[in-house]
Amino acid sequence: MKKTTDMTQGRPLGLLLGFALPLVLGSLCQLLYTTADSAVVGRFLGVDAFAAVGAAEFLSWLVYEIIIGLVQGFGVFFAQLFGKKDTEGLKKAVAMSILVSGAICALLTGAGLLCARPVLALMDTPGDILPGALLYVRWMYGGAVITLANRLSGILLQALGNSRAPVTANLFSCALNILLDLLFVGVFHWGVAGVASATVAAQLVSFLYCFWQLCAIPDIRLSRRDFSPAPEFLRELLRLGLPPALRNGVISVGGLFVQAAINGYGKLFVAGMAGANKLFGLLTLLGGSMDGAFATYSAQNFGAGDMGRIKEGLRCCVRITLAASAGTAALVALFGRQLVGMLVTGAPEDLEQITQAGCEYLVIMAVTVPLMFLLCQYRSGLQGMGSTLTPTLSGFVELGLRLFSVLALPGLLGKWAVYSANSLGWLGGALLLGVSYHRVYRKHVDLKKKNA
Numbered sequence: 001m002k003k004t005t006d007m008t009q010g011r012p013l014g015l016l017l018g019f020a021l022p023l024v025l026g027s028l029c030q031l032l033y034t035t036a037d038s039a040v041v042g043r044f045l046g047v048d049a050f051a052a053v054g055a056a057e058f059l060s061w062l063v064y065e066i067i068i069g070l071v072q073g074f075g076v077f078f079a080q081l082f083g084k085k086d087t088e089g090l091k092k093a094v095a096m097s098i099l100v101s102g103a104i105c106a107l108l109t110g111a112g113l114l115c116a117r118p119v120l121a122l123m124d125t126p127g128d129i130l131p132g133a134l135l136y137v138r139w140m141y142g143g144a145v146i147t148l149a150n151r152l153s154g155i156l157l158q159a160l161g162n163s164r165a166p167v168t169a170n171l172f173s174c175a176l177n178i179l180l181d182l183l184f185v186g187v188f189h190w191g192v193a194g195v196a197s198a199t200v201a202a203q204l205v206s207f208l209y210c211f212w213q214l215c216a217i218p219d220i221r222l223s224r225r226d227f228s229p230a231p232e233f234l235r236e237l238l239r240l241g242l243p244p245a246l247r248n249g250v251i252s253v254g255g256l257f258v259q260a261a262i263n264g265y266g267k268l269f270v271a272g273m274a275g276a277n278k279l280f281g282l283l284t285l286l287g288g289s290m291d292g293a294f295a296t297y298s299a300q301n302f303g304a305g306d307m308g309r310i311k312e313g314l315r316c317c318v319r320i321t322l323a324a325s326a327g328t329a330a331l332v333a334l335f336g337r338q339l340v341g342m343l344v345t346g347a348p349e350d351l352e353q354i355t356q357a358g359c360e361y362l363v364i365m366a367v368t369v370p371l372m373f374l375l376c377q378y379r380s381g382l383q384g385m386g387s388t389l390t391p392t393l394s395g396f397v398e399l400g401l402r403l404f405s406v407l408a409l410p411g412l413l414g415k416w417a418v419y420s421a422n423s424l425g426w427l428g429g430a431l432l433l434g435v436s437y438h439r440v441y442r443k444h445v446d447l448k449k450k451n452a
Contacts, residue, residue, distance in 0.1 A: 005161025007297045008083055008304040012313040016293045017320075019163045023289035026167035029174045031281040038278045040181045041195055042271075042344030047354070049192055050344050051267040052132030054274020055125050058255040059116065059133075060140040063108045067148050069248035070101055071155045073241030076299045076383050078159035083303025087219045089233075094156060095226035096233045100241075105148045112141040123260040126267050132192045139193055143200030150203045153210035158296050160217070169209040177202035243388035247395030251425075254399040258421045261406040265357075265415060268350055272357030273418075275340040279362060282339070283332060283369045286324035290317045291376035298384025307445050314381055314437075321373040329366035336362040361419045368423035371430050378433035382440060390436035397432050398425035 007015050042050040074097045081090040116137045125133055154166035177198050184194030214220060262273050281288075294317045301309045332339075340358035341351065379391045402421040409417035 139196030
């Protein structure tokens, strides 16, 4: 298996597709796992447990999303150094990223465990599903350090142009997660705790595989010397990592408000929305993978100083994602109700309400998901060029528009205001990032011409 890929040479379309296709496979595997995981909860444990996990998801992913944003920013720095062929700098950056991310993860985990119960209560989580939701959140927060290790190792591999190893790890992880779900829930009867512990154990296996792959790359084998304090590397890591971490945290807080609005419609509506969110990956199989591909591609080419390749790469990504979104939207429109109905059992009248809510929400997301793809491509391009301010501000724009949707529009639109909250946030974020991307790109092109 090829350990690294230099994306500063060769046709952009071929490089982007070659990088993205393994990620598509990984996303498909993740979708199958998510569907199976939800089916285990919904069919073995019933509507209450299914709704409890759904009500806990935004909160349980709050810390995870901050971690993901942090290491994504680190990945930009890794890719830029790799594009510059700065091996010693890359090793130092990796060592410093381990230290700073470990410290931040410890703080976030402690705060999350302390605040879980009061936040769930503030979200108006229905009383009959609150204990299950709290148990799920605590298990997931307890495994946050494993998620950090898995994400950091996977991002490093992607920064080096290797998208296959993280996907292979994901394949193993998803298969193991399903088996452990069946064992812990179906055989050991551990309930919601079994679902969460299966996820944590699978993440650990994924990390171990990525770590094994990294050990085979001589250019990033670390020594004790690499862990000596390096303020300039710490500053750059924090400059690139903290803004996306803040952005993801802000967006996740918006998700908490959306979830609070969902909770107000009762546990059957919660279950329907949870089912739709589980299937959201179906809409983003290719589009989400192109986001990851362009993030690495733009960072490597920016490090190499080739702005023309970044422009060509963005055009390729936009065309591919818009075409993909049309196909997945049609699929959801045709089979959305059946897909949501696969995940849970219960009384016929309950199932009707669950599938109705889930299907309506899926259709709204299917129609508007191209906005999310554009947002992600512009954001990846900006981050690849080292710009952090606007990607961070975009998170606040998304938060504001989601709050506006769930707080100001229900009197006019009812539950459709809840369905539309994410889409409205994507629209505002895409507009802001699109304008900023073209301004930053032009600035760097002009600067390059001036220095030529």
